[in-house]
Amino acid sequence: MTQADPKNFHIKSFGCQMNVYDGERMAELLVDQGMSVAVSGEDADLVVLNTCHIREKAVDKVYSDIGRLRRKDGSSPMIAVAGCVAQAEGQEISRRAPSVDIVVGPQAYHRLPELMELAKSGKKALDTDMPAVSKFDVLPSRGKQARPTAFLTVQEGCDKFCTYCVVPYTRGAEISRPWADLIDEAKALVDGGAREITLLGQNVNAWTGDDEKGNHQGLDGLIRALDRISGLKRIRYMTSHPNDMTERLIAAHGEVAKLMPFLHLPVQSGSDRILKAMNRSHSAQSYLDILEQMRKVRPDIALSGDFIVGFPGESDQDFEETLQIVRDANYSQAFSFKYSPRPGTPAATMAEQIAPELMDERLQRLQALLNEQQYAFNLQTVGRTTDILLERQGKLEGQLLGKTPWLQSVHIISPNLKIGDLVEIEITQAGPNSLTGQIKERLAA
Numbered sequence: 108m109t110q111a112d113p114k115n116f117h118i119k120s121f122g123c124q125m126n127v128y129d130g131e132r133m134a135e136l137l138v139d140q141g142m143s144v145a146v147s148g149e150d151a152d153l154v155v156l157n158t159c160h161i162r163e164k165a166v167d168k169v170y171s172d173i174g175r176l177r178r179k180d181g182s183s184p185m186i187a188v189a190g191c192v193a194q195a196e197g198q199e200i201s202r203r204a205p206s207v208d209i210v211v212g213p214q215a216y217h218r219l220p221e222l223m224e225l226a227k228s229g230k231k232a233l234d235t236d237m238p239a240v241s242k243f244d245v246l247p248s249r250g251k252q253a254r255p256t257a258f259l260t261v262q263e264g265c266d267k268f269c270t271y272c273v274v275p276y277t278r279g280a281e282i283s284r285p286w287a288d289l290i291d292e293a294k295a296l297v298d299g300g301a302r303e304i305t306l307l308g309q310n311v312n313a314w315t316g317d318d319e320k321g322n323h324q325g326l327d328g329l330i331r332a333l334d335r336i337s338g339l340k341r342i343r344y345m346t347s348h349p350n351d352m353t354e355r356l357i358a359a360h361g362e363v364a365k366l367m368p369f370l371h372l373p374v375q376s377g378s379d380r381i382l383k384a385m386n387r388s389h390s391a392q393s394y395l396d397i398l399e400q401m402r403k404v405r406p407d408i409a410l411s412g413d414f415i416v417g418f419p420g421e422s423d424q425d426f427e428e429t430l431q432i433v434r435d436a437n438y439s440q441a442f443s444f445k446y447s448p449r450p451g452t453p454a455a456t457m458a459e460q461i462a463p464e465l466m467d468e469r470l471q472r473l474q475a476l477l478n479e480q481q482y483a484f485n486l487q488t489v490g491r492t493t494d495i496l497l498e499r500q501g502k503l504e505g506q507l508l509g510k511t512p513w514l515q516s517v518h519i520i521s522p523n524l525k526i527g528d529l530v531e532i533e534i535t536q537a538g539p540n541s542l543t544g545q546i547k548e549r550l551a552a
């Protein structure tokens with residue numbers, strides 16, 4: 108079907124923060140082309156589904172979303188499928204969902220305008236290349252920020268090849284963006300109103316590069332350079348791999364005040380047997396050793412993680428060891444998933460796939476323990492005075508929502524505050540998922 112000239116667009120991002128970042132860059136690109144942001148998905152001339160391929164459920168969601176885009180009169184907007192499903196399934200998407208006009212992978216979305224031209228002339232437009240020219244070199248530079256918290260992708264791709272994971276296939280090999288580009292983008296974000304930057308990467312702590320003097324730097328060096336941007340108040344990074352957790356990065360947590368006391372460090376399983384089958388190349392003990400080092404320099408660090416239950420061959424004993432590492436590590440929050448076999452990954456064809464009912468039961472037990480730890484973590488912060496960065500409006504009249512240094516959400520009601528303020532509060536109440544605070548004073552801007 109030939110599409111009219113789209114004037115406005117809506118982007119829906121699924122999955123990880125890298126997709127949120129890519130969604131923002133696509134939006135900036137389309138605005139740069141003269142398009143506007145549609146009020147809602149229903150009103151949009153172009154809908155971009157920025158997809159996630161990590162688990163089967165995430166993929167199913169994309170196809171049901173495509174179906175729902177058909178309007179009452181039978182027409183549909185121009186539809187672009189971007190992200191990791193686009194990369195993994197390519198042409199198959201148009202076969203399964205003929206209403207899709209554009210399929211564009213995570214390394215090719217800077218070509219969206221050209222692909223839209225193709226789609227307008229009624230052609231199917233597909234680009235899942237991983238080109239030598241980086242998309243970052245051709246995307247428009249960063250402008251005014253809608254929020255005081257910004258994402259900055261510093262590293263993409265993964266060379267770790269965990270046996271369950273599609274990321275090395277959909278996002279390609281590990282690539283670090285150059286130092287100067289990142290410093291420039293961070294400064295542009297801060298000039299645009301960002302006060303907190305979260306550095307992103309599938310293996311963010313594998314980032315390496317040469318600084319302006321030609322000295323080789325790791326993520327800790329980049330963090331120290333960003334620390335010198337005066338308008339920037341907070342720095343975070345995620346997601347980290349245990350094998351790339353260097354002594355220097357750990358040390359930075361004790362020395363760089365803007366680096367927030369929060370670490371997302373997935374362990375996936377507490378069983379060495381399963382970790383080996385997952386090709387994680389770290390053990391339960393080496394993971395705990397990293398935490399011990401980290402807590403020496405930053406005793407209050409809040410720990411987050413990812414877990415997979417029901418990996419092929421996971422016995423009751425293996426699962427008990429996962430519960431044990433959770434008790435030993437003590438998380439402030441965490442994500443946990445049932446193992447989902449992904450086409451083309453080694454684990455998908457391993458013997459001893461686990462029955463869905465057993466996975467359900469294990470996931471419930473694990474989540475009960477993780478929820479207990481999260482609530483306990485929140486409770487122990489009651490009475491503490493800390494600063495929060497106000498990020499958005501709350502649901503109640505006059506209510507604002509901010510984040511503590513430990514990434515907990517805090518609700519606060521104060522008529523004199525606005526989004527972007529960094530304020531000192533006392534935490535007065537804790538729930539399982541969020542806190543309530545009372546204003547102490549506004550911190551110096």
Ligand code: 5AD
Nearest residue numbers: 271272373413414415444445446447
């Ligand atoms: N099944 C279930 N969870 C998975 N993850 C990655 N691949 C799979 C899979 N096949 C989880 C891991 C990873 C997080 C982003 O998603 O825990 O850290």
Ligand code: SF4
Nearest residue numbers: 265267268269272274
């Ligand atoms: Fe996937 Fe493992 Fe790479 Fe993380 S480290 S993206 S889980 S392959």
